[in-house]
Amino acid sequence: MSDNEEENKREERDVDRAAGHRLVLPDDGYEWRKYGQKFIQNIGKFRSYFRCHRQNCKAKKRVEWSSRSEADDVRVVYERVHSHPSSQAESSSGNQYNLYTQVFGNQPPSISPQPRTNPSS
């Protein structure tokens, strides 16, 4: 980026094309840097790992979506808190919790603090 950021980030960001589908997820107003992507066979879903663009910000974001199925089941899990205000949609909302799980799709964006991935095997 640098010089010209004309393209900017669209509110919709294509996560990936697993089987030819284009998944779109809402941006929180923060900038994330992807640092990994893996397929979890346990749940049969793709998982992407994001980290806050800031150096001092230890905020992390984890996104997983079904590898198949055109359903919009996209799960976004927020970890840690941001140390800087969201220059965009502040609203003080952001993520005040250490763990925040959002599920998009048929289910409403109900906020429920889930206990770390799946316990035990």
Added chain:
DNA sequence: ATCTTTTGACCGTCC
């Protein structure tokens, strides 16, 4: 030249 995404490899933990 700077920065991000991509992908495979590496590592810690569990059993």
Added chain:
DNA sequence: TGGACGGTCAAAAGA
């Protein structure tokens, strides 16, 4: 001890 699983790193490539 080593394999399965999950999470992160790091090299290369693209923008």
